[in-house]
Amino acid sequence: MSSEYLERASRLPGAVVWTKAALRRGGATETGPVLPDGCMDLLWTEGRLLVAGPDTRAFRPGPGLHGPWAGVRFRPGAAPALLGVPAHELLDRRVELADLRPAAEVRRLTERLDAAPDPAAALESLALRLAADAPPEDALIRAVAASLRAGRSVAVTAATVGLGARQLHRRSLDAFGYGPKTLARILRMQRALALARTGVPLADTAARTGYADQAHLARDVRQLAGMPATALLRP
Structure with missing residues (x-):
């Protein structure tokens, strides 16, 4: 930083x-x-x-x-x-x-x-x-964010908070700006980058943060960040 x-x-x-x-x-x-x-x-x-x-x-x-x-x-x-x-x-x-x-x-x-x-x-x-x-913070929205941040799937998250897929998507648009799948991708990228910055190799980082493989991690980071993970991790 x-x-x-x-x-x-x-x-x-x-x-x-x-x-x-x-x-x-x-x-x-x-x-x-x-x-x-x-x-x-x-x-x-x-x-x-x-x-x-x-x-x-x-x-x-x-x-x-x-x-x-x-x-x-x-x-x-x-x-x-x-x-x-x-x-x-x-x-x-x-x-x-x-x-x-x-x-x-x-x-x-x-x-x-x-x-x-x-x-x-x-x-x-x-x-x-x-x-x-402001009105009190929505406990359901907090639970959705916490579940996705922990790496749980959108389906598991919806079941945990008791919402159907369409309800979860609509509530997510208002609260986060995009659907739960996009939020999950963004939070997963942030988890991966944080782990990689501790010195964990990218292949191991991908496996530990829910990517199919290192190539999947590389594609996601490039799409969301606009540059390769290796460039973001450079001192």
């Missing part, structure tokens, strides 16, 4: 607070892509509050997104209730928070964060206030 990126556990259950230094223009070292992880983020950069929707492909910051950044990454399925918007409406998108909440409110919040000595802490406080005002 780049020394310019730092994260810590949030006071909001299951969430992570992170910061990233500004990209240096000109001779800067290019940062790696943001990989799909099943999550949504509340983002601050000077003068702007944004929401990162769930990704199905790697995201690379474009013009105007150089940072510095602070973010709160919500656990899968948690953000839609806080933001009042189904996850599938934000799929593969970065949108202004003012598109989802009253513009005057967002303007005041942005000014407050811009002036804060620790924008990440201020952003976390905002996320906590949103959570306090």
Whole structure:
């Protein structure tokens, strides 16, 4: 992980607070892509509050997104209730928070964060206030995410939570942005990359994380991340 990126556990259950230094223009070292992880983020950069929707492909910051950044990454399925918007409406998108909440409110919040000595802490406080005002987190959605994260199949997960395939798909679109099969693929890729980063060979990683073989792992990572697993694992 780049020394310019730092994260810590949030006071909001299951969430992570992170910061990233500004990209240096000109001779800067290019940062790696943001990989799909099943999550949504509340983002601050000077003068702007944004929401990162769930990704199905790697995201690379474009013009105007150089940072510095602070973010709160919500656990899968948690953000839609806080933001009042189904996850599938934000799929593969970065949108202004003012598109989802009253513009005057967002303007005041942005000014407050811009002036804060620790924008990440201020952003976390905002996320906590949103959570306090939101409906309780759906225990069924939490159970679905936990089951898929543990590597259980979609069929087993549906049976465990007592939903049919169509019901599970519909609930997943609202909570995660995509169906349970896509979420399972993304979470499996994240498990595999985390294991491989500990030094486990890719063939063993594939076997231990539910892939048919190393070639299957390689195809999935390339499709979701847009680059080979070996490139992602390079120091």
